[in-house]
Amino acid sequence: xxxxxxxxxxxxxxxxxxxxxxxxxxxxxxxxxxxxxxxxxxxxxxxxxxxxxxxxxxxxxxxxxxxxxxxxxxxxxxxxxxxxxxxxxxxxxxxxxxxxxxxxxxxxxxxxxxxxxxxxxxxxxxxxxxxxxxxxxxxxxxxxxxxxxxxxxxxxxxxxxxxxxxxxxxxxxxxxxxxxxxxxxxxxxxxxxxxxxxxxxxxxxxxxxxxxxxxxxxxxxxxxxxxxxxxxxxxxxxxxxxxxxxxxxxxxxxxxxxxxxxxxxxxxxxxxxxxxxxxxxxxxxxxxxxxxxxxxxxxxxxxxxxxxxxxxxxxxxxxxxxxxxxxxxxxxxxxxxxxxxxxxxxxxxxxxxxxxxxxxxxxxxxxxxxxxxxxxxxxxxxxxxxxxxxxxxxxxxxxxxxxxxxxxxxxxxxxxxxxxxxxxxxxxxxxxxxxxxxxxxxxxxxxxxxxxxxxxxxxxxxxxxxxxxxxxxxxxxxxxxxxxxxxxxxxxxxxxxxxxxxxxxxxxxxxxxxxxxxxxxxxxxxxxxxxxxxxxxxxxxxxxxxxxxxxxxxxxxxxxx
Numbered sequence: 291x292x293x294x295x296x297x298x299x300x301x302x303x304x305x306x307x308x309x310x311x312x313x314x315x316x317x318x319x320x321x322x323x324x325x326x327x328x329x330x331x332x333x334x335x336x337x338x339x340x341x342x343x344x345x346x347x348x349x350x351x352x353x354x355x356x357x358x359x360x361x362x363x364x365x366x367x368x369x370x371x372x373x374x375x376x377x378x379x380x381x382x383x384x385x386x387x388x389x390x391x392x393x394x395x396x397x398x399x400x401x402x403x404x405x406x407x408x409x410x411x412x413x414x415x416x417x418x419x420x421x422x423x424x425x426x427x428x429x430x431x432x433x434x435x436x437x438x439x440x441x442x443x444x445x446x447x448x449x450x451x452x453x454x455x456x457x458x459x460x461x462x463x464x465x466x467x468x469x470x471x472x473x474x475x476x477x478x479x480x481x482x483x484x485x486x487x488x489x490x491x492x493x494x495x496x497x498x499x500x501x502x503x504x505x506x507x508x509x510x511x512x513x514x515x516x517x518x519x520x521x522x523x524x525x526x527x528x529x530x531x532x533x534x535x536x537x538x539x540x541x542x543x544x545x546x547x548x549x550x551x552x553x554x555x556x557x558x559x560x561x562x563x564x565x566x567x568x569x570x571x572x573x574x575x576x577x578x579x580x581x582x583x584x585x586x587x588x589x590x591x592x593x594x595x596x597x598x599x600x601x602x603x604x605x606x607x608x609x610x611x612x613x614x615x616x617x618x619x620x621x622x623x624x625x626x627x628x629x630x631x632x633x634x635x636x637x638x639x640x641x642x643x644x645x646x647x648x649x650x651x652x653x654x655x656x657x658x659x660x661x662x663x664x665x666x667x668x669x670x671x672x673x674x675x676x677x678x679x680x681x682x683x684x685x686x687x688x689x690x691x692x693x694x695x696x697x698x699x700x701x702x703x704x705x706x707x708x709x710x711x712x713x714x715x716x717x718x719x720x721x722x723x724x725x726x727x728x729x730x731x732x733x734x735x736x737x738x739x740x741x742x743x744x745x746x747x748x749x750x751x752x753x754x755x756x757x758x759x760x761x762x763x764x765x766x767x768x769x770x771x772x773x774x775x776x777x778x779x780x781x782x783x784x785x786x787x788x789x790x791x792x793x794x795x796x797x798x799x800x801x802x803x804x805x806x807x808x809x810x811x812x813x814x815x816x817x818x819x820x821x822x823x824x825x826x827x828x829x830x831x832x833x834x835x836x837x838x839x840x841x842x843x844x845x846x847x848x849x850x851x
Contacts, residue, residue, distance in 0.1 A: 302328045304348035304419045309338040309364065310380070311356045322408050327415060335364040342371055348422040349415065351402070354381035362392045369397060374425060376418040378402060430577060437465065438584050445592035449599045455487035458563075458589055463489040466581070468565040470543060472499070473553075473589075475561040480517065481506045483562065495568075498542050502535060509533040516552050517559050521579055524548040549574045551582045553590050560590065633669070636662050690818075692727040693735055695771050695838075699760045702739045706747065714752045722761040725771050728838040734814045735838075741807040742775045742834050749779030749832065763837050773836040782826040790824065811836075 305328040308319050316331040323329060330345060332338035335356060342350070350368050354361035365377040379392060382404035392398045399421070402414055441461050448454040455473055462471035473487040483504040488496050506513040512533055515522050524532065524540050525547050532540060540548055545566035553561045563586050567573070639662035646654050703719050710717045728735075746756045755778045763770030782790060791812040815822045819839050826832035 301326055301416065301419050304328075304422060305330060305345060306349045306351070306415060306419075307332065307338060307341055307345075307347045308351045309333075309335065309356070309361075310353040312353070315353070319411075323412065323415065326412070327419075335359045335367070338364065339367065339371070342368065342375075347372075347375060349376045349378065349418045351378045351380050354379055362397055365392070366397045374422070374429075376422045378414065378418060380404060380406070434577065434581050434584075438581065438588070441465070441585060442588040442592075445588055446595070448592065449596055451593065451596040451600055454592055454596050459487045459489035459491070462563075462565055462585075466565075468567070469545065469569040469571050470495075470566045472564045473561065474504070474564070476516075476559060480513075480558070483513075486561070495542060495544075499539065502538050502542065504535050504539070509535045512536050516550070516562055519552045519554050519559060521552065521583070522550040523574060524550065543568050546570070547574055549578060549582065551579075551586045553586055553593070555590050555594060560593070563589065636666055636669075638662075690729050690731055693730045693732045694727050695735070695760050695773060696721045696723060696725055698732070698736060698739060699758055699773075702736060702743060703758060705740070706743060709744075709747055710756075713747060713750070715747060715750055716753075716755045718755060718757045720757070720759045720761075725760050725762050726768065726840045728771050728818070728840055730818045730838065735818070738811045738814050738836065739773060739775075741811045742773075742836070745807060746775050746777035746779070746832070746834075750777045751779065754778040765837070766839070769840050771838050771840070773838070774833060775836075776831060776833040778831045781828040781830050782824070782832055783828055787824065787826060791822075 306323075307330045308316060309332045310316050310319075311333055313333060316333065320329050320331060330341050330347065332341055335352075335358070338350070338352070341347070350365065352361040352364050352368075356364070361379050361381065365379060368375055368377055376399045377397065379389070379398045379401040380403075381389075381401060389398075389401055392401075399418060400414070402411060444457060444461070445454060448457055458473065459471050462468050471487075471489045472485060474483040475486050476482070477484050485500050488499065490496060504512075510533070512522070512535075524536060526540055526545065529537050529540060543566050545568040548564055548566040551563045552559050553563055563582060565574075565578075565582065639658055642654065699719060699721060703717060706717070743756065743758060750756055757774070757776040759772070759774040759776075761772050761774075762768070763772045791808050812822055815836055815838070821837050823835045823837075824832060825835075
C-alpha cells in the first residue's frame with residue numbers, strides 16, 4: 291500500500307469499498323468504475339467492517355439510509371479502525387444538519403448526492419484517492435526523515451571507521467530492512483573497488499563476493515557512471531548486457547535488482563553504497579533513491595571524519611614514535627658521554643694493574659683503586675637509572691594508592707635534616723592539612739620530592755633558605771594538590787630554563803649530578819597525570835611547582851624500548 295509518486299495515477303493500487311443496502315446501486319457502481327478502480331462492495335455495515343478488517347482500503351463510500359445504522363455512524367466506526375481512510379457519504383436526502391455535523395466531527399471527507407453522475411463520481415473517487423496517496427506519501431517521508439536523522443546522528447558520533455561501516459550496514463538491513471547491503475571504497479587512484487563492509491557478513495555469498503575483483507579495466511561503463519555520481523540499478527534480467535565483473539556480482543547475490551548509490555566526497559567519489567532485494571522484495575522506487583541519497587551524503591561526511599581521525603591518530607603515533615627515538619638518541623648520547631669519563635679511569639687502572647701487581651704502590655692500590663671502584667659504582671648507578679626509565683616507572687609491585695603529601699613532606703624533610711644542618715641552610719616547611727590525598731605510587735612521589743629538595747639545597751649557598759609548601763591546588767579546588775619547592779640560590783639562566791628537564795643536562799660539577807634527577811621527576815609527575823613548572827631569575831633563586839590531581843587514569847608510560 292506504500293504509494294510512490296510515479297504511480298499516483300494507478301488508482302487500482304488503492305482499493306475502494308462501497309456499502310449500500312440496495313444491491314442494484316452496488317452493481318451500477320461496480321460496472322461503472324471497475325476498469326479504473328479496484329472495488330469491494332457490501333450490503334450492510336457489518337459486512338463492510340469485515341471487509342475493512344481483511345483488506346487494506348483507501349476509500350470508503352457509504353449510503354446514509356441503511357437498516358440498523360446510518361451511513362454517518364458507520365463511517366465514524368471506519369474512522370476508529372483507520373483514521374487515514376478517506377470517507378465519503380452518499381445520500382439522497384439533503385439533511386443539512388446531519389451533513390454539517392458529520393463534516394465538522396471529521397467523520398466524512400465529503401458527500402455525494404443521489405442520483406450521482408458517473409463523471410462527477412469518477413472525479414470524486416480520483417481526488418479522494420489522490421488525497422489518500424499524498425497523505426501516505428507525506429507520512430512515509432516524515433518517517434524516512436526521522437529515520438535518516440536518527441541514523442545520521444549515530445553515524446556522526448562514531449569515529450572508528452570499522453565500527454562506523456558496521457553500524458551503517460546493520461542500519462540498512464535491520465532498520466531500513468533491505469535484504470542485503472554492501473559498501474565499497476575506490477582505491478588505486480580510482481581504478482579498483484574494494485569490499486569494506488557487507489551484511490549479511492557471515493554466509494557463503496559474502497565470502498564469494500569478497501573474491502570478486504571490481505576493476506575499471508574490466509567494468510569501464512560501471513566505473514564511469516559511478517565517477518559521474520550517477521545511481522545505477524543492476525538487474526538480473528539485464529545480465530547479458532552487464533560487464534563481466536558486474537554480472538558476476540549480480541549472479542552471486544541472486545537478486546532481481548541491486549541499487550548502487552555513489553558516495554560523493556568533497557573532491558571526488560570515494561566509493562559506493564549498494565542494497566539488494568535478494569529475498570524477493572519489491573523493486574526499488576523513487577523513495578529508495580531519495581532515502582539512500584540522503585543517507586549516503588551523511589555516510590560520506592561520517593566516513594571522511596573517521597578517516598581524518600584515523601590519519602590524525604596515525605600521525606600522532608608517528609610523532610610519538612619519532613619523539614621516543616629522538617629521546618632515545620639524546621639519552622644514548624648523554625649516557626655514552628657520562629660512561630666514557632669513568633671508563634677512562636677504570637681502563638687506566640686495569641691497564642696498569644698487571645705492572646703494579648708485585649709493587650707496593652700505596653697510591654695506586656689505595657687512592658687509584660678507590661677512584662676506579664667509585665667510577666664503576668657510578669656506571670652501575672647510571673645503568674640502573676636508565677633501566678628504570680626504560681620501564682617507564684612501571685612497577686607492578688607498587689600499584690597506585692591514596693598518598694598523603696603532607697606525611698610525605700614530613701618524611702622527606704626529616705631525611706634531609708643532616709644536609710640542611712651541614713650547609714647551615716634554613717628549611718621552611720609549610721603544610722596545609724586540608725590538602726587532599728592524591729592517587730599515585732608513594733615511592734615514586736617520594737623520589738620526586740626528594741630530588742627537588744636536594745636540587746634546591748645544592749643550589750643554595752650557606753645561610754640561604756629553602757621553602758617547601760604543601761597545599762590544595764588553587765586552580766582545582768578539591769580536585770588537586772600543590773607541591774612548591776623554592777630556594778634562594780643562584781637561579782637558572784634564561785637560556786637553560788627550557789633544557790632543565792632534558793636528560794643529562796646539568797650545570798653542576800660532574801661529581802655532583804648526572805642531569806637525570808629533574809628528568810625522572812618530570813616523567814613521574816606526567817605519569818601521575820600532573821604537571822611540573824619552574825620559575826627562576828638569575829641571582830633570585832628558583833621555584834618548582836608540582837600539581838597533582840586527586841585521581842587520574844594512568845597515562846601512557848615513557849619507554850625507550
